Amino acid sequence: MPVTIKDVARVAGVSPSTVSRALTTPALVQAETRARVERAAAELGYQPNRAARGLITGRTGNIGLIVPDLTNPFFPGVVKGVQSRARESDFSVFLADTDEDPSAEAGLVRALSKQVDGIVLCSPRMTEEDLRSVIGETPVVMLNRRVGQIPAITIDNIDGIRQAVAHLAALGHRRIGYVAGPRLSWSNRERARALRTTTNAAGIDLVEIGNFAPQFAGGVAAADLVLAAGVTAVIAYNDLVALGLLNWFATRGVKVPEAISVMGFDDIVLSQMVSPSLTTVAQPQEQIGRAGVDMLLQLLEDPDRAAAARRELPSQLMVRHSTGRAPSN
Amino acid sequence: MPVTIKDVARVAGVSPSTVSRALTTPALVQAETRARVERAAAELGYQPNRAARGLITGRTGNIGLIVPDLTNPFFPGVVKGVQSRARESDFSVFLADTDEDPSAEAGLVRALSKQVDGIVLCSPRMTEEDLRSVIGETPVVMLNRRVGQIPAITIDNIDGIRQAVAHLAALGHRRIGYVAGPRLSWSNRERARALRTTTNAAGIDLVEIGNFAPQFAGGVAAADLVLAAGVTAVIAYNDLVALGLLNWFATRGVKVPEAISVMGFDDIVLSQMVSPSLTTVAQPQEQIGRAGVDMLLQLLEDPDRAAAARRELPSQLMVRHSTGRAPSN
DNA sequence: TTGAAAGCGTTACCAG
DNA sequence: CTGGTAACGCTTTCAA
Numbered sequence: 001m002p003v004t005i006k007d008v009a010r011v012a013g014v015s016p017s018t019v020s021r022a023l024t025t026p027a028l029v030q031a032e033t034r035a036r037v038e039r040a041a042a043e044l045g046y047q048p049n050r051a052a053r054g055l056i057t058g059r060t061g062n063i064g065l066i067v068p069d070l071t072n073p074f075f076p077g078v079v080k081g082v083q084s085r086a087r088e089s090d091f092s093v094f095l096a097d098t099d100e101d102p103s104a105e106a107g108l109v110r111a112l113s114k115q116v117d118g119i120v121l122c123s124p125r126m127t128e129e130d131l132r133s134v135i136g137e138t139p140v141v142m143l144n145r146r147v148g149q150i151p152a153i154t155i156d157n158i159d160g161i162r163q164a165v166a167h168l169a170a171l172g173h174r175r176i177g178y179v180a181g182p183r184l185s186w187s188n189r190e191r192a193r194a195l196r197t198t199t200n201a202a203g204i205d206l207v208e209i210g211n212f213a214p215q216f217a218g219g220v221a222a223a224d225l226v227l228a229a230g231v232t233a234v235i236a237y238n239d240l241v242a243l244g245l246l247n248w249f250a251t252r253g254v255k256v257p258e259a260i261s262v263m264g265f266d267d268i269v270l271s272q273m274v275s276p277s278l279t280t281v282a283q284p285q286e287q288i289g290r291a292g293v294d295m296l297l298q299l300l301e302d303p304d305r306a307a308a309a310r311r312e313l314p315s316q317l318m319v320r321h322s323t324g325r326a327p328s329n
Numbered sequence: 330m331p332v333t334i335k336d337v338a339r340v341a342g343v344s345p346s347t348v349s350r351a352l353t354t355p356a357l358v359q360a361e362t363r364a365r366v367e368r369a370a371a372e373l374g375y376q377p378n379r380a381a382r383g384l385i386t387g388r389t390g391n392i393g394l395i396v397p398d399l400t401n402p403f404f405p406g407v408v409k410g411v412q413s414r415a416r417e418s419d420f421s422v423f424l425a426d427t428d429e430d431p432s433a434e435a436g437l438v439r440a441l442s443k444q445v446d447g448i449v450l451c452s453p454r455m456t457e458e459d460l461r462s463v464i465g466e467t468p469v470v471m472l473n474r475r476v477g478q479i480p481a482i483t484i485d486n487i488d489g490i491r492q493a494v495a496h497l498a499a500l501g502h503r504r505i506g507y508v509a510g511p512r513l514s515w516s517n518r519e520r521a522r523a524l525r526t527t528t529n530a531a532g533i534d535l536v537e538i539g540n541f542a543p544q545f546a547g548g549v550a551a552a553d554l555v556l557a558a559g560v561t562a563v564i565a566y567n568d569l570v571a572l573g574l575l576n577w578f579a580t581r582g583v584k585v586p587e588a589i590s591v592m593g594f595d596d597i598v599l600s601q602m603v604s605p606s607l608t609t610v611a612q613p614q615e616q617i618g619r620a621g622v623d624m625l626l627q628l629l630e631d632p633d634r635a636a637a638a639r640r641e642l643p644s645q646l647m648v649r650h651s652t653g654r655a656p657s658n
Numbered sequence: 659t660t661g662a663a664a665g666c667g668t669t670a671c672c673a674g
Numbered sequence: 675c676t677g678g679t680a681a682c683g684c685t686t687t688c689a690a
Contacts, residue, residue, distance in 0.1 A: 002443075004666095004667055004668085005667065005668065005669095006667080014676080014677085015676070015677045015678075016667090016668080016669090016677090016678095017669080017670090017676070017677060017678075017679095018675085018676060018677075020668065020669055020670090021669090021675090021676085024669080028675075028676095029675070029676080030675060030676090033675080033676085047439075047443050048667085048668075049384075049443060049666090049667050049668070050443060050444055050668095051380035051381075051383050051384055051389065051444070051666095051667080051668090052380075052384055052666070052667035052668040052669085052682090053667080053668050053669070054380050054668090054682090055378075055380055055381055055384065055666095055667080055668070055669090055681090055682045055683065055684090056667090056668055056669045056670075056681070056682045057668085057669065057670090057682090058682085060380065062423075062444075065424075070399075070405040070408055070409050070412075071402075071405055071406065071409065071598065073400075073402060073405075075405075076399040076400055076402075076404075076405050077400065079399055079424070079426070080399050080400065080426055080428075083399075083424065083425065083426050084426075084428075087425075092423050092425075092440075092441070092444060093423065093424055093425070094391075094421050094422065094423060094424075095394075095408070095412065095422055095423075095424040096412065096416075096421075096422075097408070097409055097412050097413075099409075099413075110376070111376075111421075112421070114331070114376050114377075114378060114379060115379055115380070115391075115421060216598070216601075216602055243602050244602075247602055247603075247604060250604045251604075269400065269545070270599055270602070272545075273545055273572050273573075273576055273599070273603070274576075274602070274603050274604075275576060275579045275580075275603075333682095333683055333684085334683065334684060334685095335683080343660080343661085344660070344661045344662075345661090345683090345684080345685095346660075346661060346662075346663095346685080346686085347659085347660060347661075349684065349685055349686085350659095350660085350685090350686095353685080357659075357660095358659070358660080359659060359660090362659080362660085377683085377684075378682090378683050378684070379684095380682095380683080380684090381666090381682070381683035381684040381685090382683080382684055382685070383666090383684090384665090384666045384667065384668090384682095384683080384684070384685090385665075385666045385683090385684055385685045385686075386666090386684085386685070386686095387666085
């Protein structure tokens, strides 16, 4: 029922081959013939069948995107970036959500790999072993994780933490807490490590608390531990955790920032929607997504040259009310 | 390079036809042969090429999902539902985000339609005319909108509004505001209409304010108008708008719920993360997504019988702090 | 119950 | 510059 290349060929009075060329390699066909083909195609509303094309070219025009949890507002930002960048190059996006289940990741990659030209793996939690086995089979770009030479987009966690600590130090804090995220999260390990060296260099005491789930509930769960730690400021693994802290502090009657300063990481939109608004380190979410697709497309063009590509995006401290003033002590 | 059906056939010592049958219509092949094929397939890690299969069966095993804006936390919930239900039936999901641009919707549907068996259209804003033209070409299930006999999943907006108004009435409110959402949104029109009849029946004054963008900024923009309207309670088109109101009220020093009660709609996770937590009407987001896929799959099975399908899910008032106590007046 | 062959819509290759 | 033919990986007749 749908119109095929043969229909167009018949209407244009040429062979299917010529139609194919006219539409995909216009330079190879006479201007007049091309015009005739284009007219016929438009008239019939012809849309090439991508599956058929992919069968022979080996290119599907699709990319896969795997995220841990769409419910964490950080990821939709990334997804939008991937989406819009992909569409610019006429790629479609397969989306899969692993529900924070590391064991599902590898399977999903394998399932998707047959239908896509490459995969953007967002914040993968899987083991390095799984990772390596999986990237052997399909072009993959990782977001928010760096493992060896695997193509990856990351942000500058170290500098982000540096900015955060400098801010707290300037406010006079001498003892701060860190509510850690998932043990398997690369970002978490990076941030924790940066925090240790930075606070150490600044002569600030660091109390590490956790690990906790990278969600609101994780922050709620951590809140009392934070209070017990005797810190005047706390940095949470991400904004969601920070919001959980904020919320529990509010119900406990602990004033923020008067009694304790709170900082997040990510700059999800929510962080400006709460009061006090949340001081946080911004990750350019859409840009991360776009950069991931950029790199993947390069990788598809030229597997060798791009294979070594890694790119680090800047992070940016956003000072807001939750660290608004220095504590008295 | 990838392993094809022929490879499996060779290893199993049978013909490709038999492999195909063993894997897709096991009943048609002898138990022993089938076992041999399955062993070979597993050993080689064979994954059928869906594109090739689709070429001949006319089924892609993919569904398309189009949402207005992934950044509104309502939609990720729906996407997760679609995702997980689709995966249960071995379907993959193409995702597209229109960025709240109604004119992009029809084009996206057309672009996707060649690559999918059907499309789930979430909260479409496009005109009825576009809608009808588009559904003529591809199986479509709408979410959160009802137009004629087009298959659709909706929630019971009327009952949701009824519960909301009853709650406010019980608290003693006699004059309430409604911050309207997008003019083109079906949900918005439904809620506004329900609000008129319900408040009218209860002898409550209704002040309609807006339209505003269905986002945090929309609520911020509406807040002063709400204060000027002299209402003791306000219902926002959705939670995001309500959060915008809450935020602006906070900066204005207007106490919620003491000075004014605020209600949202949707029950996005955020609504429990702010303080005061937001009273809202819950829409079962994942369930909406799942129901949409359910209906789409039915529709694919049996286009005639299911074509008339429409399903309405219940909505549920969630009372929280933002309407916590009755106003004194 | 199994195999051979045709064909899905497209592009690539080779003549002309 | 264009047409014919083969091939992509799979399923589906049709015979055996």
